[in-house]
Amino acid sequence: MDILRDHNWVLSVGTFLPLAGVLVMLFIPKAEEQLQKAVALITALATLGVGVYTLTLFNYDRAGEMQFVAQTNWISVIKSTYYIGIDGISLPLYILSMVITVLVMIYSWDHIPSPGNPKAFLILMLVLQTGMAGTFISQDLILFFVFFELVLLPMYFMIGVWGGENRQYASLKFFLYTMFGSALMLVAFLALFFKTGAESFAIPYLVENGGAIAKNTQVWIFAGMFIGFAVKVPMFPFHTWLPDAHTQAPTQGSVILAAVLLKLGTYGFIRIAIPMLPDAAREWAPYIGLLAVIGIIYGALGCLAQTDMKRLIAFSSVAHMGFVMLGISTLTSFGMNAAVFGMVAHGLITGMLFFVAGSVKDRYHTLEIARLGGMLKQVPHLGWILGFCAMASLGLPGLAGFWGEFPAILSAYSPLSGLSEVTFRVYMVIAAMGTVLAAAYLLWLFQRTAFGEPKPEFGGSTSDSHGHHDHDDAHHSDIHDVTVYEWVAWTPLLVGIVLFGVMPNLLFKLIDPAVAAIVTHIGG
Amino acid sequence: MLSTLFAVADWVSPAVDYHAIAPEIIVAAGICVVLLADLFIADRSKWLLSTVAGFTLLGAFIPVLTLALSDEGPRSLFDGRYVIDDFSIVMKGLFLLSAYVIVLLSTTHIEEGDYYQGEYWVLMLSSILGMLMMTSSRDLVSIFVALEFLSIPAYMLAAWRKRDAKSNEAGVKYFLLGVFASAVMLYGMSLLYGVANSTLLSGLAAEISGELTAIRVLAVVFVVVGFAFKVSAVPFHTWAPDTYEGAPTPVTAFLSVASKAAGFVALVTVLYVAVPGASDVWQPLIWVLAALTMTVGNVMALRQTNIVRMLAYSSIAQGGFILMPLAVAAEGNSSAAVLRSVVTYLIVYAATNLGMFGIILAVSRKTRSGEVASFGGLFSYAPGIGALATIFLASLAGIPPLGGWIGKFSAFQAVLEAGTTWGYVLAVIGAVNSVIAFGYYGNVMREMWMRPVPNGDTSPIATPAPLKLALGITGIATLALGILPGVALHFGDIAVFTSAFGG
C-alpha cells in the first residue's frame, strides 16, 4: 500500500480527539474542578501521544510530499472535500500546537485565571487545539478556512472572559481584525476557485493550476489573501490588535496566541498564497519585504517605548514575525526555510517569555517594569529563565532564535532571481540593525527587572520598607520561586530552545524538502 | 364581450391532482378544526389547540415527503398556474418545519398571555397556508392572492396584544405600509398584464424580454418593490423594526423568518420565471437594494439596545445577504448557484434565527426585559442557554463551523461565480458587512460572557418543555448544517424551478 496513504487515520484522530474530551467534560458537573482538569490534561496528553505516534510513522526521507493523506467527500455540491495530509512544513507546527496545549494544561493546573470556571476554560482550550491542528493539516481551502476560523471564538472568549482589565476591548478588537481579514480571504479563495475553472478546492490542485491565471487577476486575489494572512501574522500596519490581545489575555491565552496562532498567518503565506499565485507573489514580494522590515524596526521601537513587561514581549512578536516575513518575501527556499524555522523558534521562545511574564504577574501582581527589579535576588530561577529567554529571543547563536533570524537576514542578500537585489540588500541591512534593537530592548528589560535590588514594596532589603509593612506582607506571601507545575510546563520549551539551537538540522531536514517542493512553483 | 360569455358557458372544471395540493388541504382542514374546536372547548383546556396546530403542520409535512419521494416529476395544475416542483416542495418543507418550531415557541407564551388562543392559531395556520400557496403559485393572480393570504393574518398577529399600545402601533404600521406596498405592486402587475396579455408567469416570460419600453421597466420595478417590501429590503424596510419590536416575540420570530422567506419565494419566482428577460432592470435594482440593505441594517443594528429591535435590523441585514446573489442571477450560468444560495441561506437562517428568538423568549421569561443588558452574565448562571445563544449568534455572524457560514459562503460563491466586476464589488461590500455585523452580535456575547449579572439575580432559568424542544431542534440544526454543510446545500441544489431559465 502507498506509504503516503498508510495510517491516514492518525491525522484525523490527532485533530478531533480533543473534541471527544470536550464531550466528556460537558457531562462532568462544573463543581468537579479537579476532575475537569484531569480529563482535559489526559485528553491533551492522548492527543500529543497520537502526535508522537505520527512522528514515528512519518517518512522523513519523503518529507517533501504529503503523507497520511486522507480524502473523503464533504461538501460535494461546491466540490470541496475533507482532504488532509501533512508534510515537512506542517509537521513541526502540528506537533508544536499539541505540545503547547499540553504544557498550557499543566500550567493551568494551579493557574486558572479569575473568574475561575475551569470547565469552560479548558473546553475552549481543547476546541482551540482542534482548530490549530486542523489548520495545519487541511489540504482543502474550505476545510482550511473552517479550521482557521474555528480558533477565533475560543480565543475571543479566553481573552474576553479570563483576561485583564481592558479585556473586552482587546477581545473585540482581536476578533474584528481577524474576521475582517478572513472575510476578504474567503472572497479571494472563491475568486481563485472560479479562476481555476471551478474544478476543486484542493490545495494541490490549485497550486498546480493557479499559476495559469492572468497576472493582474492574481495580484488582486493575492491582495485578498494578503490581508487575511497579514492580519494574523501580524504585519505592520495590521498589528495593533496584537499588543492589546496579548497584554489582556490570560497567560495561557498569550502563550497559545504567540506560539501557534500567529503562525497560521505565515503558514498561510507559505502553503497557500505564494505557491498558488506565483506571479502575484513575485509582484508583491518587495512590498511584503518592506512591510516586514518596517515591522522589525517598528516593533523594536514599540518595545523600547513600553513600560509593561507583557506588552513589550507582545511588541517583540511583531519584530520577530517581521524576520519571518522577510524570509518568506525572498521567495527562495533558503529564506522560507529560515521563515519556517523562525516560526517554530518564535513559538518556543516567545511562548516561554509569556509564561514567565504570567508567573511574574502572579507573584508581583504587576508587570510594570519600573516597579519590578532584583528578581535574580528574590526569585533567582525565574530571573535566570527570563534572562535565558531574553538571550534566545535576541538571537544568540546556539539557541533556537538565531537560526530563524540570521538565515532570514542572509537570505535577503540574494532574493529570487527577478526581484530587485538592491532593494532586498537594503532590507538586509535594516533587518541586521533590527537585531541590535532586539538586543537593546530585551537586555534593557532584563536589566531593569532582574538586576539591582528588589523594590521595597516587594520586601526589598531596604530600611524604608517598614513604612508600608502591611503592603509588604501582602506581596511577600506570593513571591516564591518557580513551582513544580511551572517547571514541568517549562522544561520542554527550554530544552527545545537549546536543542534546536544546537541541532538546527533536526528541523531543517524536515522543512527543506517541503519548502523546495513549494518553491518550484514560483520558479525558484 | 360576448365571446367571453360564451367562454364562460362551456366551462368544465379542471382535473385536480389532490396529492399535489394535499399539504394545503391538510392545513386548511386544520384551520377549520381549530376554529370549530375553539368555540366548544373550555378555557383551561385551550392548550389543546396548540397541539392541534402543531400536529396539523406535521401532518401536512407527510404529503410533502411523499411528493418529494414520488418520482412523478413536477406536477402542474390549472394549466400551469399552480405548480408543485422541487423548489416548491423544498420551500413547503421549510415553511412547515419552521412553522412547527414557531408553534413550539408560541405555546407557553400564548397560554400565559391573557389573550384568545383560538384565533392565534387560526391566524397562524392561515398565514402558513398562504405561504404554502405562494411556493406553488406561477400566476400573477395566485401570487397576489397567496401574498395577501399570508399577509393579512400577519397584520392581525402583529397587533395581537390588543391592549398594548405598542402592539397596536406595530399592527397599524405593518398593515398600512403592507397594503400600500401591495397596491404599488398591483399597479406594476397591471402594467405587466397590459404589455404581456397574460397573467401566467411563463406567459410573461415570453413577452417581457428584448427591448424594454418605459412601461415594462416601470412594471418590473413596481413588482420588485412590492416584494422588496416583504423582505424588508432597504429602503422599504422601515416598517420592520417598529413592527418587530411591537409585536409579540413569537410573532416577530414568525415575521422575521417565515414571512420574509415567503417574500423571497415570491421574488425569486417572479424574477426567475416571469421576468428573466428584464434582468437589465432588476439586476441593478437588486444590486443597490442588497448593498443598502446589508450596510444600513448593520450600522443601524450597531446602536440598538433593545435586543428584539437589534435582531430586527440584523434580520434586515441578513436579508441583504440573501438578496446579494440575486443581483447577478442572470449573469452567465450563475443562476443555478444563485438560486441554490438563496434557498440554502433561507434554510440556515430559519434554523438560526428561530433559535435566537427561542433564547430571547427563554431569557425574557426570567428577566422580563428586552434590553441587551438583561443578558448580562447569562453564561454564569445558565451556561446551557448561554452556550446555545453563543452558537446562534456566532452562526448569524457567519463563523465556521456553525450553520451561518455556509449561507454566507454560498452567497459569496454565487456572486463571484458570475465573475463580473460588480459582482466582486458587491462581494467585498458583503465581506466588510459581515465584519461589522459581529459588532452587535459580539456585543450580546460580551454581555453574556464578560459582564456581571445586572441585578445579581442568578436564579436559574426555568425553560418550559416546548421551548426546550424548539431550542434543541434549532441548535442541532444550526450545528449540523455548519459541520455538514452538504445537507443545506443539497436542498438548495435540488430546489429548482421547472421551466425557468435557472431550471
Next chain:
Amino acid sequence: MFAEASTVAHEALSSGWFLEHAFLIPIIPAVAFALIIFFGKKLPMKGSELGVLSMVASLVFSVGAALQWITRVNGATEEQFIDPVIRSWTWWNSGGFEFGIGQHIDGLSLTILVVVAFISSLVQIYSLEYLRGDRRYTHFFASLTLFSAGMLNMVVAENMIQLILGWEIMGLCSFMLIGHWWEEGANSRAALKAFFTTRTGDIGLLVGTSVLFFSANSWTQEHLGVSGFSIRGLSAWALTGNPGHAAITVGAVALFIACIGKSGQFPLHTWLPDAMAGPTPVSSLLHSSTMVVAGVFLVARLYPVFFEGMNIFGSGVNLITLIGGITIVIAAALAFVQTDIKKVLAYSTVSQLGYMMMGLGAGAWMPAVFHIFTHAFFKACLFLAAGSISHSASHHSFEMKKDMGGLRKFMPITFTTWIISTLALCGVFPFAGFFSKDEIIDNVGHNGYTVFMVVGLIGAFMTAAYMTRATYLTFFGEPRGASAGESHDDHGDAHAAHDTHDAHDSHDAHASHGPHESNLLITVPLMILATLALGAGLFNATPFGESWERMTKWVEPRSVVVEDMAHASVGETRGVRTEDTVAPELMMSAAPAETAAGEEAPVGEAPHAAEGEHGAHAESVCGTSTPEIGTCYAPQLHHAPFKWSKAAMSVIIVLVGMLLSWLISVQMYTKKSGFFVGLTSRNKLLALGYGFLVNKYYLDHLYEKVIVHGIAHPIAKAAYWVNQNILDGIVNGAGLVTRRVAGWVYRNVDQRVVDGAVNGSGAVARGTGNALRPVQSGKVSQYGALLFAAAAVAGLVLIIVNT
C-alpha cells in the same frame, strides 16, 4: 608547470592526534560550563574546580596540538605551504546551502589557542582567591568557563557561522561577567553598554558574512567543494582576483566595523573603560588579553579578504591603519588623566589594540599576531597586579591618587612583576613588548605607511610616559588613603560592590594589618606571567637573526609566490626574505606568470609598481582554476630587515618618555606632600631649608603649572572631555535617542494613527447609524413617502438607463 613544481616541493605533512582533535578544545570548557551550572553548587569547591580543570585540560590539548604543529612545520620544506588541519562536518543544510562545523587549525589559531587557554587557566586560579566568598562564586566560574569556550570556539572555527557563534557567546559572557555585581546599577549599565556597543558592531559581522558568502559561495563550491562560509574558501577566493572589487571591499569594511566594536577601536572604544566595573580577573581576561583581541584575530584570520578588500599593499593608507593609528594616540592620551589604575590599563589596552590593527592594516601580519601573543602576557599580568593591590593593600579601591602609593615596600612580588610588565608594555629592549611592538612600527614604515610609523613612535612615547606615571603613583611616594590604613568610607563602585559581596572576614583581616603581599594563589600567576612578559619576546626575536624567528617560521602562512628575477632586486631592497630560497622554481614559472600578469592584473589596484606586480602575481597563479594545495591561501607578505639603528631610536624615545614622566610625577605628587610634611614637623628648626623648600616649591609650582597644566594636561584633558562628552555621549546618547524616538513613534504613530484609524472606523460605523436615525422616524406617512419615492426614483433611473 607551476603545478608540477609545487607538487615536487611537497612532502606529506605530518599530523597528530591533538591536531586532528583540536575541535575538542572548546568542547571541554563548554561541557564544564553545563556541569557547573547544574551541579556546581553541590561540589566541594562550588564548581570552581571544574572550571580550572577544564581550562588546564584545554591548555594541555592546545599545547599538544601546537607541538605537533611545530613538528609538522619542521617536517616541511622551507617554502612549502603548511596546510592547515581542517576538519568539517555538516551541521545543517537549507535551501541547497550546506552549513558545516569543524576546525581550521594553523599557526595563527594555535597561537591564540595557547594564549587563551593559558591566560584563562591562570585567571581562574587567581580568581579562586580573589573572589573567595562571593555570593555568586559558582555563577562567576560558570560564565568564565563559558566565555573561554566561546573564545576557543571562535579560534578553532572552520567557517564564519561557527566563528559568529563563538563571537556572540563571548559577547553574552562579557555581559554576565561585567555585570557580575549587578546589584549596583552602574555595573549592570556598564554590562549593557558593553553588549550594545559590540552588538552594534556585529551588524557589520552579519552583513559582511552575508555579502562574502553569496559572492564567494559558487566559486568555492566549484573549486574547493566548500561553502562560502568556510575560512579556507574565503581566503582562497579573495586572492583569486576574480571577486568583484565592490563585493570584497564591502565585505571587508563591514567585517572591520564588527572588529572596531569588539576590539574597542576608535570611535567605539568607550565601552572598554566602563567595562572595568567587572571584577579584576574579568578585566584581565576579557579586556586585556582575549576577548578584545577577537576583532584583531578576525582580521588576521580572514587576512586575504582584508588584504584585497582594503588593498593593503596598494596604498599608503587604508581604513584599518587609519582607525588603528587614531586609536593609539587617542587612547594613550586618555590614559594620562585617569586616576583609576584599571582605567589606565584599560586605555593602554585600547591603544595596544590600535597597534595590532595598525600593524595588520599595514601588512605587518606577523608582528601584529606576535604582539597579540606578547601583549596578552604582560597586560594580564598588569591587571592581575592591580587586582592584587586592591585586594591586599588598598581595600578594593582602584584610586591611585587616593588610596595607593609607596606600596613597593609592602608587596615586593606584585611590585616586581608590575615593573617587568610595565617595561614590557613600554617596549624596553630585552622585554617581550620590544620585540613585537618595535617590529610593528618597523614594518609599518617599511611597507610605505610612513605616517603611521611616526604615529607608532609617538604612541610608544606616550605609553612609556603614562605607565611611568601610574607606576609612580602606585608604588612610590608615601602610602595614601586606604594603603595608609586609614578607615575609608567613600570608595568607588567597585569597592562598594566588593564590600557587599566579598567575604567580610577576609576583608576585615586586611583591614587589621594594613597593606601586605597577597597569598600564593595570586602571586604565583603573577610571577608566571611576569616571567613570560620578560621572555616571550624570544619566541620571535628578530634582532638575533633568522634562527630566532621561530614564530615567523611556525605561524606565518607561506604563500608560494612566483617571483621573477627582475623583481628579485626590488625585493632585495625591500628585504623580501623568501626570494633566494624560492628562486629555482621561480625561474621556471616566471614567463607564464608574467604574461598572466599582463592580462589579468587590474591596473587601478596598484598605485606603485612593485606592489602592483605583487598583486599581479598573486592573481596570475590563483583563481584561474582550482588552486594547488598549498598555494593561494594567504597573501604574500614581506618583512622589514631588522636595523639596530631603528630599534635603538625607538628604545631611546621610550626611555625619554619614561624619564620625563618620572620627573614630572616626582614634582607633582611627592615633593608637594614632602613640603607639607616639612611645614608641619620642622617649621622653626630649619629656616634655610624651609626657605629653600619654599623656593623649591615655588619652582615646582611654576614648573607644574606652566609645563604640566599648561601643556600636557589641557591636551589630555581636552581629549578626555571630548571622549566623555562627545564620543561616549554619542554612544550613550544613541540609546537614549532611540528610546525617545521609540516613545514618540509609539505614542503618536502607533496609538494615534494606526490604532486610531482602526478604532475610528468603528466610530464611523456608529456615527452612520446615528445619521440614519431620522429615517426611522416612526411616522407612517414618512415611511410611505420613502417607500414610494424610492420606487419612483428607481423606476425613473432605470427607465432612463434602459430606454
Next chain:
Amino acid sequence: MLVNQFLILAAVLFCIGVYGVIARRNAVMVLMSIELILNSVNINFLAFALRNGSIDGHVFALYIIAVAAAEVGVGLALVLLVYRNRKSIALDELSEMKG
C-alpha cells in the same frame, strides 16, 4: 377605443392615492387613499383586458375587489383598536417606536 384615456385616468387616480397616503394624517383617510390606488389598478386591468381581448384582467379585478374588502375590514378593525387605546387616529402620534 378609449384604452389610453382609461390608463391615464388610472394613473391620475394612482397618483392621487399615493398623495393621500403620504399627505394624510388620518388613518381612515389613508385607508381610503389606498382603496383609490387599488381601484386605479382595477381600471388598468379592465382597460388592458379590453385591449387584449382576454378575460384574465376581469378575473384579476374581481380578486382585487375581494381582497380589498378583506383588507379594509382588517384595517378598520386595527384603526378601531388604536382609537380605543389612544382616543385618536392621528398617525403622527403613532410613533412610539423609532430609531
